[in-house]
Amino acid sequence: MNSLVFFCAQKVISDHASTRKALDYIPREIYPVLFKAAFLDIRTLVLRDVVQRWPFSILNFSTILKRCKHCDRDVIREKPNKQCLQAVIMGVKDYLMNELRQNRTPTNRKHRMLRVVDLTGLQDDGDRQDADTIGQWSRTVALAKACIDISRTSKRDEYSSSKRRKGKGGAPLDGACDSQMCVEIHANLFITSNSYATVRDALQIGKTSPLCLKCRDLRAEELSAKKTVSILELLDPAVLKKIELRYNNLGLCGLSAVFPYFPMFGNLISLKLPYSNIDVRHMTPEMEESFQSMVSAFSQMPNVKELNFASSRLSGRIRELLSVLQKPLESLELAYCYLLPTDATYLANSHHAPFLRKLDLSGNNLSDVLLGPFCQILQHSSTSLVYLDIMECRVMDRQLASFLPALKQCSQLQYFSCFCNPISSQGLKALLHTAVQLPVLKIVVHPIPVDCYEEGLPWPPSTYDLIDYSIDQEKLSRVDSELNEIRLKAVRTDIVTTVELYNDFSLDMLQLY
Incomplete structure (x- = not known):
């Protein structure tokens, strides 16, 4: 059931011209309801105007689009509409450009509000193609391009403005953006070799652009160690919580260049390295050194709760790898890891077992010697x-x-x-x-x-x-x-x-x- 307030909001947004005139007179408390109603009804022009005049410091999709007292539809669990998300991005760009232009003219300076747009709760479209929705990869590219575009536009405007101010005490350009003039976009980023350059450029300009891209969850596929490191170096340690590197085929030696960067992220709670071609069964001295580098990195990650080593051949090394973790794991994926009885026995009696909420042992042979330890794990x-x-x-x-x-x-x-x-x-x-x-x-x-x-x-x-x-x-x-x-x-x-x-x-x- 929807509340009377939500029905009224739907009525208000049904006419874009009327809504635009009324926005300045609508109480700020109604803006989240208008946003959800416009998102549900795909009123993109209204959505863009609502974002442009957003009266709060944070615009959080998860908070606004979840089931609430006004609307019981849990929109945040649905795949986001492509047109609506594009309208939000355009609204943020409109908001910033208005603020930038007004703040260059002291007599027009206003108290600004919007500081963070949080898109981290949006659902991915997985492998399903849907023309009306937008998946994580496409969202990543769209957000990166928006950051680059607004950086270029703001620099052109600043250059033109500085030329007009010559001889009138105008401040010269210093290449940096006033932190009070920045809006942060918090998002989960999905980067591949095709999108790497665009996302890297967007992250690089974060300190000088009015629109700054911040990554909470990083998913990178088929990137070289060098490219992966270049992305990690640009991420904000205070924001990043999840790293997922898959299908990179780097092996232990290739990943050894990446391992030292993991401890940089003190808030990291999830690390996934599936399909990374890790194999500890026939180790060379160089591979052993790389494995110890991984163990050392794990010992310096105080908040990790989730690990995924799917399709890594970790036979006999589970104790060494997991015993150094400071906190018990809540999610552990060891699918197709060629586990030995010693691995399963350690896991059953480890400090992790009583706290595990997700366990994936797919592809390991439970028909023989692993069966007893597996029963212990369940207990x-x-x-x-x-x-x-x-x-x-x-x-x-x-x-x-x-x-x-x-x-x-x-x-x-x-x-x-x-x-x-x-x-x-x-x-x-x-x-x-x-x-x-x-x-x-x-x-x-x-x-x-x-x-x-x-x-x-x-x-x-x-x-x-x-x-x-x-x-x-x-x-x-x-x-x-x-x-x-x-x-x-x-x-x-x-x-x-x-x-x-x-x-x-x-x-x-x-x-x-």
């Missing part, structure tokens, strides 16, 4: 674990039966995935009988039961067999009905069971930031 993290993924871990009915008692203790679990494991329909039903007893469980991603494939499925089946082999749809439909019956009898129709990889699960409850 020791049973009061904290929210998200658990053991996709493609070679789990069969016997292993499933071994850890179901430990899984049953995970009272906070909301998401569980055992996708692409060779489990039978009987094993799957046993899993669901346990799942319905978990009070807050929402999602179960399970494999297609092995007895629902056509005859001739190789045993034990490989991942490719489980994905590509022909399925007996009649048998699968019968199992689906049986699973649904279990949910109905337990009055747990709120649990979603699916054989599809589930990418829409929100991890906001982790509250890592």
